[in-house]
Amino acid sequence: MKFATSLLRWVYGLFYVYVGGSWFLHQLLDKPWSVPEKNESAQRLVNAMSESGIVDPLIAGTCLVGGLLLFVRRTCPLGIAMLAPLVFGIFIFHVFITGDWIWGSIHFGLLVLLAWLHRSAFRPLWSYGTTRGA
Numbered sequence: 001m002k003f004a005t006s007l008l009r010w011v012y013g014l015f016y017v018y019v020g021g022s023w024f025l026h027q028l029l030d031k032p033w034s035v036p037e038k039n040e041s042a043q044r045l046v047n048a049m050s051e052s053g054i055v056d057p058l059i060a061g062t063c064l065v066g067g068l069l070l071f072v073r074r075t076c077p078l079g080i081a082m083l084a085p086l087v088f089g090i091f092i093f094h095v096f097i098t099g100d101w102i103w104g105s106i107h108f109g110l111l112v113l114l115a116w117l118h119r120s121a122f123r124p125l126w127s128y129g130t131t132r133g134a
Contacts, residue, residue: 005117006073012110013070016083020064023056042097062086070114077121080114087111 094104
């Protein structure tokens with residue numbers, strides 16, 4: 001089970017490191033970032049966020065750092081927490097805007113599975129402020 005958990009962590013982390021790193025590499029080389037064709041409303045949303053100039057680097061940075069944090073078992077819960085808002089946004093985007101619910105569900109499901117496998121690391125978040133007997 002430990003091997004399967006580590007493999008899932010690494011594959012999930014590699015995907016997000018690749019996405020974040022390749023965006024930064026495209027910016028460094030001044031090459032356009034290719035985006036697959038989407039429906040019209042999804043394309044307008046993506047264009048508006050890209051033209052703002054802040055959303056793309058923020059997403060790429062979150063992907064890169066969150067993915068790198070998944071590589072180390074000790075920092076994996078922090079990587080999960082860092083990627084959670086982004087992955088939830090991807091899930092919502094694909095389910096409600098593009099209609100590609102399978103792709104969004106895979107991202108979200110794998111993150112939920114990783115969070116479940118590392119649930120003991122999140123336990124202090126829910127028990128904060130409780131006193132323990134001596």
